[in-house]
Amino acid sequence: KAGVTQTPRYLIKTRGQQVTLSCSPISGHRSVSWYQQTPGQGLQFLFEYFSETQRNKGNFPGRFSGRQFSNSRSEMNVSTLELGDSALYLCASSLRERADTQYFGPGTRLTVL
Amino acid sequence: GQQLNQSPQSMFIQEGEDVSMNCTSSSIFNTWLWYKQDPGEGPVLLIALYKAGELTSNGRLTAQFGITRKDSFLNISASIPSDVGIYFCAGHTFGNTPLVFGKGTRLSVIA
Numbered sequence: 001k002a003g004v005t006q007t008p009r010y011l012i013k014t015r016g017q018q019v020t021l022s023c024s025p026i027s028g029h030r031s032v033s034w035y036q037q038t039p040g041q042g043l044q045f046l047f048e049y050f051s052e053t054q055r056n057k058g059n060f061p062g063r064f065s066g067r068q069f070s071n072s073r074s075e076m077n078v079s080t081l082e083l084g085d086s087a088l089y090l091c092a093s094s095l096r097e098r099a100d101t102q103y104f105g106p107g108t109r110l111t112v113l
Numbered sequence: 114g115q116q117l118n119q120s121p122q123s124m125f126i127q128e129g130e131d132v133s134m135n136c137t138s139s140s141i142f143n144t145w146l147w148y149k150q151d152p153g154e155g156p157v158l159l160i161a162l163y164k165a166g167e168l169t170s171n172g173r174l175t176a177q178f179g180i181t182r183k184d185s186f187l188n189i190s191a192s193i194p195s196d197v198g199i200y201f202c203a204g205h206t207f208g209n210t211p212l213v214f215g216k217g218t219r220l221s222v223i224a
Contacts, residue, residue: 006155033211042214042215042216042217043214045211045212048209048211050209056211088153090156097209098205098208098209099209100143100144100205100212101144101146101158102146102158103158104148104155104157104158105155106154107155
């Protein structure tokens with residue numbers, strides 16, 4: 001069974017631009033969570049989707065948004081990029097509705113110049 | 114919000130030595146997870162624990178779900194160079210709450 005896939009793996013943007021990241025969960029998994037990882041802050045929860053509905057949201061500004069499609073694939077969008085948005089963005093999927101056992105993708109490394 | 118205290122923050126050990134790390138919380142968790150992350154990659158799930166007192170092994174790795182539900186331990190026996198990486202603990206409380214992560218233990222193995 002294929003694991004969680006994320007595209008693109010690397011991205012370079014400039015301040016003020018916007019970016020869309022994509023995540024395909026493990027086949028059969030309906031819960032998708034997104035995290036931002038930086039050296040100083042560790043893994044920070046962004047949001048979680050289940051059956052196309054956002055169930056939880058972390059403490060991030062409204063510039064960060066996401067959605068989930070009927071095939072469970074998910075996208076996250078960051079608008080008006082800032083230098084501090086440079087990070088590894090990780091997507092994780094879970095089979096159980098409780099999303100307590102999550103499997104991560106390889107991440108998208110975003111660099112904002 | 115909830116926090117997991119993971120210790121130690123970093124470890125330098127000799128190849129062949131055993132390693133112990135742990136995670137504690139002031140809150141009760143119903144699931145404990147241990148992940149390993151290599152540089153530039155996503156965390157890989159090593160062990161999942163679902164019952165208080167549960168002891169689970171995965172090769173040279175053994176993890177335990179504390180009886181109080183407020184802690185968990187990960188042991189690595191006979192460490193090898195490929196054990197190098199960052200180990201994260203994560204906990205889940207109940208219902209549709211998100212996972213809570215520790216800040217990680219960075220393990221270095223000296224050959």
